[in-house]
Amino acid sequence: MQNDCACNCGCNKTDDPRFAELKTFIDSVKEVKGNTMAVLQEAQHIFGYLPLEVQRYISEETGVSMAELYGIATFYSQFAITPRGKHHVGICLGTACYVKGAQKVLDKVLQELDVNVGGTTPDSLFTVDATRCLGCCGLAPVMMIDDDVYANLDDTDVIPGILEKYRG
Ligand code: FES
Structure with a gap:
């Protein structure tokens, strides 16, 4: 050919x-x-x-x-030079979220999905990013998956269940 x-x-x-x-x-x-x-x-x-x-x-x-x-x-974060997963998980590391424990949220997501920040799972289902302020600081700590907002994630034990909803 x-x-x-x-x-x-x-x-x-x-x-x-x-x-x-x-x-x-x-x-x-x-x-x-x-x-x-x-x-x-x-x-x-x-x-x-x-x-x-x-x-x-x-x-x-x-x-x-x-x-x-x-x-x-x-x-620019809107661009990616590596393949993105089907679902984009963004954990806000803005000041309000950080003070309220966003690092624990990020660590839990990375642990659950076994990726690094900016990484994509081997099944191409999730890409995880740390983001700037998402504009809803009153709900800190906040995570977004695609267009869905997850607020007040003080208890990181709920995170595996949230991720599971996107695996179906
Ligand atoms: S700092 Fe997280 S939403 Fe503003």
């Missing part, structure tokens, strides 16, 4: 329709100044994360350097 890889990384990206979808978007915003964030957001939406070959493709198509793309992708 012919390898159509245009970036010499050995991938078959031109066989992957997602690159064509991304190219269509890039072409549509080509004339828009400061379009890099929009392109990265679309790429994240299409691929689920921003692997190196996608960053390389964007660099080739937009002329933005790999260093700049990588810098943006790793600075």
